[in-house]
Amino acid sequence: MSLLPDAVCWHEGMQLLPQHFQLQGLRAEALGAHLAQACNPWFWGVSHMEFDPSALSAGVVRVLSLQGTMPDGLPVDLQAGIGPALELDVSAAIDATDDATVTVYLAISPMWRAGQLLPLKGRLQSVVGDALPDLTSGEFPESITVWRPNPRLCTQLNKADSICLPLLKIRKEGGGFLPLTYTAPTPLLLPESALGRRIAGLCARAREKFLFLGGRLRQAQQAGNQDDALEIRRQLTALWARLPEVEGALSSRVAHPQSLYVHLLGLAGAWAALDPLAGVPAFAPLDFLELQRGYDVVLQWLETTLELIRAGYRSLPFERGEHSFSIQLPDEQPSQRLVIGLRMPNGASEQAAIDWLRGAIIASAPHIALLSRQRMSGLPHQVMSRSEQVAYSVGEDTRLFVITAEGTWFDAQLPLVIAAPAAKLTSSPWQVVLFVAQNSESA
Structure with a gap:
């Protein structure tokens, strides 16, 4: 709560008024909220909420159940059929916005305005409660008039100075009307929540990668390939380093969104070893009112980084011509990252494959002639990093490269051509293959 009511100065013989007890009760509530905020500024939020889906599709937000704590510490527990229906037609509000989007809030009147306590009516509503017996004797039940929260629904257009919970x-x-992907402020991030399921899925995929890399490590050790074994051990160490912290926090069912977010940042730091040159971006601080947006950035980075370890792929051979290799790509995305392998003759060095591809022209078929006349190489390419190469089970005669397929010289609907260098080189590939990730990976 923004302000703390003064303590009542009790003394013998004083004339008791309702205000004495009202002020004392308000101070106790405000003091509890003050201490909770001192321990955790984000102690408030939604614990559970459910809306009528059929009404929502028609533009009416109707609360079926909602439990949570308002930002000023007032607890709310709403159930359909108990008290007045809590609903809001958002049609007019959406029509008044530029992007046809509104945020719906649970709002309640403030306790203070301009430093003055306000009457409780409006913030709370008085109702006659069930008969309550004397709690000492268990006898003499009497109905007592009590205060209950008097919340309402509103949008960003009319929340004014209300205490609001998005x-x-x-x-x-x-x-039609549809809810957007949004995670309301919450004091606990549970495994069954949308974000919780996504984090659990990330952890499960990481464990699948462990199984795959464990098999690759055994193969490398049996083959006596110490370089690959060392690289795989480094990747396994990076993957395992912080994963148990994330899994333990999520499964505890008491993880606050901020603490779990920090665990994910630690996981990102550990996984940076999978691509050391790329490093880790400077992630923004978590915004409690926009949990989904903050988590999305970190989770997308983690998911992309994890995919550097490919546990399942298939190879598609290029069709060999007299002076070129060509293939019709299976994906028609306008921008792609293509992994190709050059299968070289026995005894050919890695440098021979690099020299051959450096002198080649890489582009969609119609552009080859123009690029040849202008002595241009077409699409850019680079040698695949060592850390990524260990995820591909290829023979010693295969050299892996990454082509950045986008821009003027690329059309995914046309065959991709690699035209051989004009100069005759000592070694040239006898086959070129395209590596494509499987739809579902398996260890």
């Missing part, structure tokens, strides 16, 4: 975001599309 619940969901809604957009109007094609004449």
Whole structure:
């Protein structure tokens, strides 16, 4: 709560008024919220919420159940059928916005305004409670008039100075209304929540990579390939370093979003070893009102980094012509990262493969002639990093490269051509293959 009511100065013989007990009760509530905020500034939020899906599709937000704590420490527990229905038609509010999107809040009147305590009516509503017996004797039940929270639903257009808790975001599309991906502020991030399931999925995929790399390590050790074995051990160490912390925090069911976010940042630091030259971006501090946005950035980076370890792929051979290799790509995305392997004759060095591809022209078929006349190489390429190469089970005669396929010289709907260098080189590949990730990986 923003302000703390003064303590009542009790003394013998004083004339008791309702204000004495009201002020004392308000101070106790405010003091509890003050201490909770001192321990954790983000102690508030939604614990559970459920809306009527059929009403939501028509633009009406109708609360079926909601439990949580308002930012000023007031607990709320709402159930459909108990008290007035809590609902809001967002059609007019959406029409008044530029992007046809609104945020729906649970709002309640503030206790203070301009440094003055306000009457409780409006913030709370008085109701006659169930008959309550004397708690000492268990006898003489009497109905007592009590205060209960009096919340309402609003959007960002009319929340004014209310104490607000964001619940969901809604957009109007094609004449209908749909909720957007949004995680409301919450004091606990549970495994069954949308973010919790995504984190659990990331951890599960990481463990699949462990199984795959464990098999690759055994193969490298049996073959006496110490360089690959050393690289695989480094990757396994990076993957294992912080994963148990994330799994343990999530499965504890008491993890706060901020603490779990910090664990994920630690995991990102450990996984940076999978691509040391790329490093780790400077992730923004977590915004409690935009949990989904903050987590998305970190999780996307972790998911992309994990995919550097490919546990399943298939190879597609290029068709060999007189002076070129060509293939019709299986994917029609306008921008692609293509992994190719040059299978060289026995005894050919890695440098021979590098020299051959450096002198070749790489582009979609219609552009080869123009690039040849202009003595241009077409699409850029580079040698695959050592850390990524160990994930591909290829023979010693295969050299791996990465082609960045995008821009003027690339059309995914046309055959990709690698035209042989004009100069005659000592060694040239007898086959070129394209490596494509499987739809589902298996160890």
